[in-house]
Amino acid sequence: MEVYVQIVRDAEGVSKACEALSHSKILGFDTETTELDPYKGNIRLVQLSDGKNTHVIDLKPFFDSESLKATPELQPLRDLLSAPNIIKVAHNAKFDAKWVRHHLGSELNGIFDTYLASQLISAGDQDRRHSLHDVAQFFTGIELDKTQQVSDWGSNDLSNDQIEYAARDAAVMLPLYDQIIKRLIKDELDGVASLEFDCVMPIAEMELNGFFLDAERWRTQLEKTRVLQKKAADELQDLLSAGVAQATLFGRPEINLDSQQQVMAALLNLGIPVPGTTRGWQLQPLAEEYPVIRKLLEYRSVAKAISSFGENILDFIQPETGRLHADFRQIGAPTGRFSCSNPNLQQIPHDAAYRNCFRAGEGNSLIVADYSQIELRILAEFSEDNNFIEAFRSGADFHTTAAARMFGVKPEDITSEQRSFAKRLNFGIVYGVGASRFALMTGLSQNDAENTMRKYFGTFSGLDAYLRNSGNDVIANRAARTASKRLLRLRFDENDRQQISAARRYGVNMPIQGTSADILKRALRLLHDELRETSGKLVNIVHDEIIVECDSAESETVRSKLENSMVAAAEDFIKKVPIKVDATIASEWAK
DNA sequence: GTGAAGGGCCAC
DNA sequence: AAACGTGGCCCTTCAC
Numbered sequence: 015m016e017v018y019v020q021i022v023r024d025a026e027g028v029s030k031a032c033e034a035l036s037h038s039k040i041l042g043f044d045t046e047t048t049e050l051d052p053y054k055g056n057i058r059l060v061q062l063s064d065g066k067n068t069h070v071i072d073l074k075p076f077f078d079s080e081s082l083k084a085t086p087e088l089q090p091l092r093d094l095l096s097a098p099n100i101i102k103v104a105h106n107a108k109f110d111a112k113w114v115r116h117h118l119g120s121e122l123n124g125i126f127d128t129y130l131a132s133q134l135i136s137a138g139d140q141d142r143r144h145s146l147h148d149v150a151q152f153f154t155g156i157e158l159d160k161t162q163q164v165s166d167w168g169s170n171d172l173s174n175d176q177i178e179y180a181a182r183d184a185a186v187m188l189p190l191y192d193q194i195i196k197r198l199i200k201d202e203l204d205g206v207a208s209l210e211f212d213c214v215m216p217i218a219e220m221e222l223n224g225f226f227l228d229a230e231r232w233r234t235q236l237e238k239t240r241v242l243q244k245k246a247a248d249e250l251q252d253l254l255s256a257g258v259a260q261a262t263l264f265g266r267p268e269i270n271l272d273s274q275q276q277v278m279a280a281l282l283n284l285g286i287p288v289p290g291t292t293r294g295w296q297l298q299p300l301a302e303e304y305p306v307i308r309k310l311l312e313y314r315s316v317a318k319a320i321s322s323f324g325e326n327i328l329d330f331i332q333p334e335t336g337r338l339h340a341d342f343r344q345i346g347a348p349t350g351r352f353s354c355s356n357p358n359l360q361q362i363p364h365d366a367a368y369r370n371c372f373r374a375g376e377g378n379s380l381i382v383a384d385y386s387q388i389e390l391r392i393l394a395e396f397s398e399d400n401n402f403i404e405a406f407r408s409g410a411d412f413h414t415t416a417a418a419r420m421f422g423v424k425p426e427d428i429t430s431e432q433r434s435f436a437k438r439l440n441f442g443i444v445y446g447v448g449a450s451r452f453a454l455m456t457g458l459s460q461n462d463a464e465n466t467m468r469k470y471f472g473t474f475s476g477l478d479a480y481l482r483n484s485g486n487d488v489i490a491n492r493a494a495r496t497a498s499k500r501l502l503r504l505r506f507d508e509n510d511r512q513q514i515s516a517a518r519r520y521g522v523n524m525p526i527q528g529t530s531a532d533i534l535k536r537a538l539r540l541l542h543d544e545l546r547e548t549s550g551k552l553v554n555i556v557h558d559e560i561i562v563e564c565d566s567a568e569s570e571t572v573r574s575k576l577e578n579s580m581v582a583a584a585e586d587f588i589k590k591v592p593i594k595v596d597a598t599i600a601s602e603w604a605k
Numbered sequence: 606g607t608g609a610a611g612g613g614c615c616a617c
Numbered sequence: 618a619a620a621c622g623t624g625g626c627c628c629t630t631c632a633c
Contacts (some may be wrong), residue, residue, distance in 0.1 A: 105614045173607090175612085202633095217627070270628095270629080272627090272628055272629070273628085273629060273630085274611090274612060274613080274628095274629075274630095275629080276629095282607055291612075291613085292612085292613080293612075293613060294613075294614070295616085314613075314614075315614085317627090317628090318613085318614055318615065318626095319615095320629080320630095321619065321626080321627050321628070322614080322615065322625090322626055322627055323615080323626095326626090326627090343624095344623095345624045346623085347622095347624060349622080349623060349624095350625085351617085351623055352624090353623085353624050353625070354624080354625075355624095355625060355626085356625095357626085358616080358624080358625045358626070359614085359616095359627090360615095360617070360625080361614090361616040361624080361625065361626080362615080362616075362626075363615065363616080364615090364616075389617090442621065443621095444621090444622075445621040445622045445623095446621060446622070447621050447622095448618085448619075448620075449618090449622075450618080450619090450620070451620065451621055454622090455621090488632095511619065512619075512620090513618095513619095515619060515620095516620095519621070519622070520622065520623095522622090523621085523622040523623085524622080524623090526622090527622065527623065528616090556616070556617065557616080557617045557623090557624095558617065559617085592622080
């Protein structure tokens with residue numbers, strides 16, 4: 015691969031380079047930055063390649079070293095990067111988009127992301143790596159030397175090695191694009207690829223926006239939990255050592271309550287028939303009979319609150335903004351779901367004591383919107399079960415309607431217990447629950463659980479047929495797809511019944527969970543375009559929920575834009591079943 | 606001391 | 618009959 019490098023260091027060079035580049039439909043694109051966090055460092059190089067020439071633009075001369083504000087002379091570059099009709103091929107474009115957004119003040123549009131494309135093509139194969147080095151090697155055979163990646167990009171004079179490295183990373187994007195686009199089309203993944211690419215800019219902005227966490231409230235809540243933990247720990251120690259004779263002589267032998275081994279040994283010592291594991295749902299049936307089990311579960315719950323949702327989350331508050339800027343992985347799971355870390359804003363306890371600490375800034379409001387039972391609606395759409403679809407069309411409470419059909423009584427005569435059975439079954443069905451697990455979670459006998467499930471599938475026979483057929487297809491094709499044609503390939507040993515049933519459950523669940531992810535991603539793009547001229551800023555997403563912060567004066571406008579975007583996105587995929595979105599204006603993240 | 610694995614539990 | 622899907626974070630344990 016020969017690379018013709020042109021270094022640009024002045025305003026005239028920028029406008030000439032951008033003029034020349036603007037005649038291309040597709041450009042290889044990359045940036046080099048002085049840090050990994052756009053709030054901590056600056057963007058140094060922008061590299062753009064049209065396949066013949068690679069322009070390496072040194073931005074150092076264009077930034078005021080004090081304010082880090084770019085000069086107006088970079089306008090041609092902004093125009094080029096934000097032009098949606100000129101494709102920018104980049105690897106992990108979210109990274110570059112954040113720097114361009116924050117330091118150049120421009121959106122990155124026309125994104126083609128080779129990182130996301132590689133993930134889509136690998137279709138859930140966990141063995142495949144997706145670094146630029148590995149992706150370039152896999153699709154083009156080109157071997158990239160990445161040793162300069164971590165070099166000092168802040169120094170006054172960049173070395174020739176650095177310039178060449180920077181240029182090559184942009185230049186390689188074009189041959190890579192040629193190979194990847196062919197493969198996307200062959201695998202019918204070009205549609206879902208567009209869905210993903212359109213979602214990059216919204217996510218980049220969300221990470222820059224951050225989510226405000228009120229540290230004072232958090233600490234107040236934490237203090238209360240600490241008191242509870244101390245009390246629970248004390249009482250649990252007492253109960254666990256009750257059977258030990260020496261306890262009275264030398265005081266209580268201390269047990270490490272966080273050690274499964276020690277806790278399990280102590281429980282056995284008390285003569286409690288603990289199952290193989292001490293997982294909560296396994297212990298639950300024993301809680302009624304043994305106070306020590308109840309106390310253990312109580313202790314676990316507060317201990318979790320202290321460890322996972324304690325002081326540590328406050329360390330993630332960025333001093334520059336006073337907010338949490340978590341990392342979102344756009345294809346975090348093979349189903350297409352997002353994952354989130356540092357901190358994981360998708361696993362904050364539902365309890366208002368925690369969620370109320372996440373609030374809008376001064377003069378702002380939060381708009382909290384979530385899809386109502388989106389996975390069940392997707393299942394209704396896929397199964398084409400008339401009773402299932404009708405239950406949603408009626409607009410009545412879905413779990414009650416399902417219970418009424420199951421138990422053959424009028425909806426108004428459904429008891430809360432019956433509704434609860436239907437509700438837990440509705441959720442379990444999506445994951446492929448079996449009778450024994452259903453029995454365990456409801457307390458029904460195995461026999462009653464089987465009968466209840468039989469009734470359920472008798473009522474929704476179309477659903478039953480769909481789940482069976484879908485499972486058979488998954489095993490026959492060793493693959494599953496969502497509504498956007500996102501692909502998951504399944505690997506299993508056809509002689510291993512456990513592997514087959516696991517693959518079946520996974521493959522049946524994936525199109526449902528994955529279509530929900532498709533819908534959310536579509537919604538994020540529609541929303542991004544709707545919010546551009548408003549004060550609304552995306553601050554968090556949790557699988558079927560979107561949270562936007564905006565000026566309180568604009569909250570009703572933004573609320574309706576958010577609701578409309580979410581409904582419209584779902585209607586792109588779901589045609590037979592009505593979509594319901596609950597969008598509320600609040601000062602805190604609570605429902 | 607560090608890192609991986611296993612168990613457990615939070616979210617949807 | 619057949620162990621309910623996806624993630625991340627915390628803790629302990631154990632190997633190096």
